[in-house]
Amino acid sequence: xxxxxxxxxxxxxxxxxxxxxxxxxxxxxxxxxxxxxxxxxxxxxxxxxxxxxxxxxxxxxxxxxxxxxxxxxxxxxxxxxxxxxxxxxxxxxxxxxxxxxxxxxxxxxxxxxxxxxxxxxxxxxxxxxxxxxxxxxxxxxxxxxxxxxxxxxxxxxxxxxxxxxxxxxxxxxxxxxxxxxxxxxxxxxxxxxxxxxxxxxxxxxxxxxxxxxxxxxxxxxxxxxxxxxxxxxxxxxxxxxxxxxxxxxxxxxxxxxxxxxxxxxxxxxxxxxxxxxxxxxxxxxxxxxxxxxxxxxxxxxxxxxxxxxxxxxxxxxxxxxxxxxxxxxxxxxxxxxxxxxxxxxxxxxxxxxxxxxxxxxxxxxxxxxxxxxxxxxxxxxxxxxxxxxxxxxxxxxxxxxxxxxxxxxxxxxxxxxxxxxxxxxxxxxxxxxxxxxxxxxxxxxxxxxxxxxxxxxxxxxxxxxxxxxxxxxxxxxxxxxxxxxxx
Numbered sequence: 001x002x003x004x005x006x007x008x009x010x011x012x013x014x015x016x017x018x019x020x021x022x023x024x025x026x027x028x029x030x031x032x033x034x035x036x037x038x039x040x041x042x043x044x045x046x047x048x049x050x051x052x053x054x055x056x057x058x059x060x061x062x063x064x065x066x067x068x069x070x071x072x073x074x075x076x077x078x079x080x081x082x083x084x085x086x087x088x089x090x091x092x093x094x095x096x097x098x099x100x101x102x103x104x105x106x107x108x109x110x111x112x113x114x115x116x117x118x119x120x121x122x123x124x125x126x127x128x129x130x131x132x133x134x135x136x137x138x139x140x141x142x143x144x145x146x147x148x149x150x151x152x153x154x155x156x157x158x159x160x161x162x163x164x165x166x167x168x169x170x171x172x173x174x175x176x177x178x179x180x181x182x183x184x185x186x187x188x189x190x191x192x193x194x195x196x197x198x199x200x201x202x203x204x205x206x207x208x209x210x211x212x213x214x215x216x217x218x219x220x221x222x223x224x225x226x227x228x229x230x231x232x233x234x235x236x237x238x239x240x241x242x243x244x245x246x247x248x249x250x251x252x253x254x255x256x257x258x259x260x261x262x263x264x265x266x267x268x269x270x271x272x273x274x275x276x277x278x279x280x281x282x283x284x285x286x287x288x289x290x291x292x293x294x295x296x297x298x299x300x301x302x303x304x305x306x307x308x309x310x311x312x313x314x315x316x317x318x319x320x321x322x323x324x325x326x327x328x329x330x331x332x333x334x335x336x337x338x339x340x341x342x343x344x345x346x347x348x349x350x351x352x353x354x355x356x357x358x359x360x361x362x363x364x365x366x367x368x369x370x371x372x373x374x375x376x377x378x379x380x381x382x383x384x385x386x387x388x389x390x391x392x393x394x395x396x397x398x399x400x401x402x403x404x405x406x407x408x409x410x411x412x413x414x415x416x417x418x419x420x421x422x423x424x425x426x427x428x429x430x431x432x433x434x435x436x437x438x439x440x441x442x443x444x445x446x447x448x449x450x451x452x453x454x455x456x457x458x459x460x461x462x463x464x465x466x467x468x469x470x471x472x473x474x475x476x477x478x479x480x481x482x483x484x485x486x487x
Contacts, residue, residue: 214243
């Protein structure tokens with residue numbers, strides 16, 4: 001593969017001072033650049049831009065793309081982050097000219113088709129969540145959390161209540177306490193029981209009239225449905241607080257139960273996890289939120305509303321927390337979510353969740369004799385196995401297994417989360433994987449556990465980069481390929 005360093009001689013052809021080919025002058029008089037820009041903003045000479053043949057550029061980036069793993073190329077059992085199949089049909093529909101060529105500054109009367117689609121999506125999400133008022137504006141699940149907490153803050157402020165605390169279980173996604181802190185609340189952790197559920201005694205001890213919101217993921221990050229969810233909602237409401245449902249795991253309960261029915265006041269949807277929007281590389285994202293009718297006045301503006309004359313964007317919302325996303329939101333991803341919901345329909349969405357639960361339980365049953373699942377023999381859409389015994393007996397860690405899986409053509413599951421499980425491996429097969437794929441993955445896990453620990457400690461052996469300092473890599477990314485032989 002020709003990497004960036006290999007192409008450096010070609011870059012060197014672009015020497016400072018080289019001028020682009022001049023075209024014949026037009027009839028339009030030239031305006032001196034100094035009249036358009038301040039002198040301090042004008043370069044003394046053109047930049048040394050690389051001049052490369054198109055085939056060289058195409059081959060370079062095509063070769064780089066083959067180093068990536070994706071749901072289109074590999075099995076991707078990434079628990080919690082749910083790398084779900086992206087139907088190509090949705091991509092084609094979202095790319096139709098009537099969708100793709102719209103501009104958010106067009107007059108509303110020329111956007112009636114898109115506004116009708118978005119209005120219907122609002123209605124469908126409200127029905128799926130059991131919460132009637134929906135905003136499509138947030139750009140991701142984490143921003144949906146943050147926006148919902150802003151709504152809670154506005155709600156309590158109007159009521160004259162000074163509530164300062166947001167509670168979340170110790171198994172929660174890290175975005176929960178982070179969103180609480182960014183929204184101006186103090187984050188308080190609630191303990192889990194050994195079975196992985198909310199410790200009701202600890203919750204009761206920390207609930208008081210300073211509690212604004214209890215944030216809960218249900219099914220939780222251990223892949224289990226919280227059996228006391230109705231009781232939890234009653235406890236939170238008894239002190240005047242609100243229950244927030246982190247909808248990251250809605251793909252386990254679609255058409256089976258609804259957060260609004262078991263007591264949630266607010267929630268977000270992850271369009272990539274639940275409704276098959278493309279996911280990875282940091283985006284793109286869409287995190288619509290749904291709330292009760294009591295909280296509806298505080299939703300971000302605008303919302304799509306329907307009137308006799310058609311559809312319009314409603315900005316006249318005096319209690320709104322304001323805009324949280326440019327224009328209307330990430331409409332391209334919302335269109336894909338709409339197509340996914342329409343394609344499946346109510347019964348199809350339920351089958352999606354049933355198949356996700358079936359696949360996860362099948363894989364759990366296949367691997368639990370080697371990778372114990374501390375929280376039980378049944379799960380929802382994902383489960384958390386532990387490599388703690390292998391670590392003690394053979395010095396093989398969850399990270400070793402994750403890295404070695406790459407050599408066999410499988411993406412690793414999520415490891416070391418949630419932190420309440422030692423040597424955690426969170427595995428989520430999703431609903432679209434075949435039995436043959438799940439069996440191949442299980443057999444590979446068994447094979448890895450029989451390999452020498454020394455071999456696993458150095459894995460992966462087939463990738464251009466093996467084990468970087470991941471914290472440093474995230475903070476100081478190196479955006480070029482290393483020369484051959486580099487560490």
